[in-house]
Amino acid sequence: MxxxxxxxxxxxxxxxxxxxxxxxxxxxxxxxxxxxxxxxxxxxxxxxxxxxxxxxxxxxxxxxxxxxxxxxxxxxxxxxxxxxxxxxxxxxxxxxxxxxxxxxxxxxxxxxxxxxxxxxxxxxxxxxxxxxxxxxxxxxxxxxxxxxxxxxxxxxIPGVDPHPPAIAGLHFFGVVQYIGNDRAEDWSEFYRELFGFVELPAEQRFGILPKGRILRSPCPPASRFYIQLIEPEAGVLDVEDDEGLQRIGLGTADVLATVAELGRRGVTFVESRGVHTEDRGALTNSWLGSVSFELVHDERG
Structure with missing residues (x-):
């Protein structure tokens, strides 16, 4: 006993x-x-x-x-x-x-x-x-x-530092996944049943693009990451082939400083009425028709 x-x-x-x-x-x-x-x-x-x-x-x-x-x-x-x-x-x-x-x-x-x-x-x-x-x-x-x-x-690769430092402490924060209409529960169940993800309350949000459903991984806090599920806009035709991983989310303790540093390297950011850079996050413009990165405030950086 x-x-x-x-x-x-x-x-x-x-x-x-x-x-x-x-x-x-x-x-x-x-x-x-x-x-x-x-x-x-x-x-x-x-x-x-x-x-x-x-x-x-x-x-x-x-x-x-x-x-x-x-x-x-x-x-x-x-x-x-x-x-x-x-x-x-x-x-x-x-x-x-x-x-x-x-x-x-x-x-x-x-x-x-x-x-x-x-x-x-x-x-x-x-x-x-x-x-x-x-x-x-x-x-x-x-x-x-x-x-x-x-x-x-x-x-x-000869002569290259195998462990280059991260800009402003950048680290993996998560991934954004585009899903079909009314598929949020299906994908939530997929990640919950296979991996142990949990859905965050609607009021708990990150960054500047808070729409959709956010799932938290069961990892220890230091390595925790998130998956954001986003359905099509209302009235948009649902195409099943459009489901996929859309972009990488990168965490940083100081979004504005990171944006400034990346700006000096030639990175530009979306600045519009609905999306603009602030201390909570930022979104890069897209390259090659599909590649963009989202910065999210995260003290782990």
């Missing part, structure tokens, strides 16, 4: 496990698919990223600033449906950090996720993945501390 203190400790562990069933610990990388890797690379460098490594056997580059990893994939096929990259860059995958990738993958499949067939070549890691929104993938990564997935699949 447990003593009261032992019982309390056991209860706490059980609660923590139930609240974070896959052991999520943040975002490891976000991957873009594109036929224009150099053009997208120029955009990323303007945003403060630096190319730090090349894939051993594929046309894939790793960009980084601080703890933010972005992969640019021009390899064919790059999407989960076997299609090749498109002219307009699309967010093709999100990799989630987990305690045990194999266990997280198995549990996700048991809860109804669809597996993505592996296409591993010689000397490559087998990173388990499930289908996400549209043609995107969700990877599970458990090698992100002292030994990472990049140590196996990528070759460092």
């Amino acid at each position: 447990n003593t009261p203190s032992q019982a309390t400790a056991a209860d706490r562990e059980a609660i923590a496990e139930a609240a974070n069933p896959l052991g999520l610990d943040g975002i490891e990388f976000i991957e873009y698919s594109t036929t224009r890797p150099q053009a997208l690379g120029q955009v990323l460098e303007m945003m403060g990223f630096r190319p730090v490594a090349r894939h051993r056997s594929r046309e894939v580059l790793l960009y980084r600033q601080g703890a933010i990893n972005v992969i640019v994939n021009a390899h064919t096929p790059a999407l989960s449906n076997g299609a090749g990259p498109q002219d307009k860059p699309v967010i093709a995958a999100v990799a989630l950090r987990v305690r045990d990738a194999a266990a997280a993958y198995r549990r996700a499949l048991e809860r109804g996720a669809w597996a993505v067939p592996s296409r591993v070549e010689v000397m490559e890691l087998n990173i388990p993945a499930i289908h996400g929104v549209g043609t995107s993938r969700i990877y599970f990564v458990d090698r992100y501390d002292r030994f990472s997935i990049y140590d196996v699949d990528f070759v460092p």
Whole structure:
């Protein structure tokens, strides 16, 4: 029989496990698919990223600033449906950090996720993945501390700092996902049942684009991130193929200082009646027809 203190400790562990069933610990990388890797690379460098490594056997580059990893994939096929990259860059995958990738993958499949067939070549890691929104993938990564997935699949670019500092403490804040009409509950259930996300109250909002539904990951506070689900505007024809990951949200402790620094690097921001830069957040103008970034005030920076 447990003593009261032992019982309390056991209860706490059980609660923590139930609240974070896959052991999520943040975002490891976000991957873009594109036929224009150099053009997208120029955009990323303007945003403060630096190319730090090349894939051993594929046309894939790793960009980084601080703890933010972005992969640019021009390899064919790059999407989960076997299609090749498109002219307009699309967010093709999100990799989630987990305690045990194999266990997280198995549990996700048991809860109804669809597996993505592996296409591993010689000397490559087998990173388990499930289908996400549209043609995107969700990877599970458990090698992100002292030994990472990049140590196996990528070759460092000579003479480049492998860990360039982040501009103004930028870090992953989350992703914005466009969904079809009346699909908010379906997608909320998807993230809730598979990963343990919780819906935030309607009055709890971030940034300058507060519409839609916001889901919070079950990660520890330091690595927590958010998914914002946005339906079409009222009266807009719903097209199922329009569902997908729209943009990356980046957190910063000082939005205005970050905007000023990025402005010196050539980044411009949306300034209109409905959307404009303020201390809560900012939205970059779009590049290449599809790429934009949202800054959100977040003290973790």
